[in-house]
Amino acid sequence: MIQVVGHKNPDSDSICSALVATELLKARGLEAKAVRQGELNRETQYILEQAGVEAPEMCTGVAGEKIWLVDYSDVAQAPDDVNEAEILGIVDHHRLGDIMTVNPLEAWIWPVGCTNTILFNLLKMEQVEITRPMAILMMSAILSDTVGFASPTCTEKDKEAVAALAEYAEVTDLDAFIKNLLIAKTDIEGLSAAQLVEKDLKEYPFNGRQVVVGQIELATLEQVEGMIDALEADLTRRCEEEGLAFASVMLTDITTAQTRLLYKGEWAEKLVKHEKDGMLMMENTLSRKKQGWPWLQQELA
Ligand SMILES: [Mn+2]
Known part of the structure; x- marks a missing residue:
């Protein structure tokens, strides 16, 4: 049995790509199951409801197991016992991480907006039947990762995939589909400061230390106005x-x-010079991967 596991603190792409990659492996005649490393966010719950698909089970460890990684290739985002697992495959759209393997592996790492865009192309290439639930999972994940095509991470391949998937998903009004997805994405009502920071928090090793960069996607910054101190x-x-x-x-x-x-820690002083009226605003910044984190690496170096 191959376990297909997305990254820690799973986002929609991480969950949907685990489910879809599992279907790809099953179509190849292999036994596979999707697992997750954490609770589902509200957007992912909404997507699974739309697709009528059960959430992957919680990952309880991968020691001694055969695994595929989807949506990351960093040790920090993998299950803690990943070094005792046999990694057979990676499907990802991030920079190449620090995962090492013992045996040759199948790796599909493309510079596109979403892991599901790669999976869509693999399914087409291998002529795997794309069901309506799978199409909803894939197109939702692509629209989530690319923020409805607005992110600088979005490529033609992502747009082409969504156009094709909308047909399989029988979605006729794409604008309404995107709007509902983004409403679910930016729903933070009732979440505590700690839950908000944790929501989409990524840890990176940098210059011998650990740093974390979270992201909270909002419909307006007013949603968190009263919570800045707590955050x-x-x-x-x-x-x-x-x-x-x-x-x-x-x-x-x-x-x-x-x-x-918002930022704190020993290295925080390196950024103070960019503040205006006590706030650090990053204009035209949607993507942590392409904009936020590269800029931070340069400033923190
Ligand atoms: Mn992704």
């Missing part, structure tokens, strides 16, 4: 408890591509 306090707490050199969270208005960065 900053949570970043400070994480630095103290986990020995991080830097903890940050991007507050991104996905309708205007304006991002406010």
Whole structure:
């Protein structure tokens, strides 16, 4: 049995790509199951409901198992016992991480907007039947990762995939489909500061230390207006408890591509010069991968 496992703190792409990659492996005649490393966010719950698909089961460890990784290739985002697993495959659209394998593996790493775009192309290439639920999973994940095609990570391949998948999914009004998805994506009602920071938090090793960069996608920055102090306090707490050199969270208005960065830690002083009126605003910044994190690496170096 091959376990297909997305990254820690799973987003919609990570969950949907685990489910779809499992179908690809099954179509090859292999036994496979999708697993997840954490709770589903609201957007993912909404997508699974639309598709009528069960969530992957919780991953309880991969030691001694054969696994595929989807949507990452970093040890920090893998199950803690990944070094005791046999990695057979990777499907990803991030920079190449630090995973090592013992045996040759199948790796599909493309610079596109979403792991599901790669999977869609693999399914086509291998002439695997694309069911309506699979199509909904894939197109939702692509629209989520590319923020409805607005992200600079979006490529022609992502657009082509969604256009084709909309037919399999029998979606006739794509604008309404995107709107409903983005409403689910930006729903943060009732979440605590700690839950918000945790929502989409990624850890990176950098210059011998650990840093974290979270992102909260919003319909307007006003959604978190009353929570700035609590969010900053949570970043400070994480630095103290986990020995991080830097903890940050991007507050991104996905309708205007304006991002406010909250940040704490020993290295925070390196960024103060970019503040205006006590705020660090990143204009035209939607993507952590292509914009936020590359800029931070340059500033923190
Ligand atoms: Mn992704």
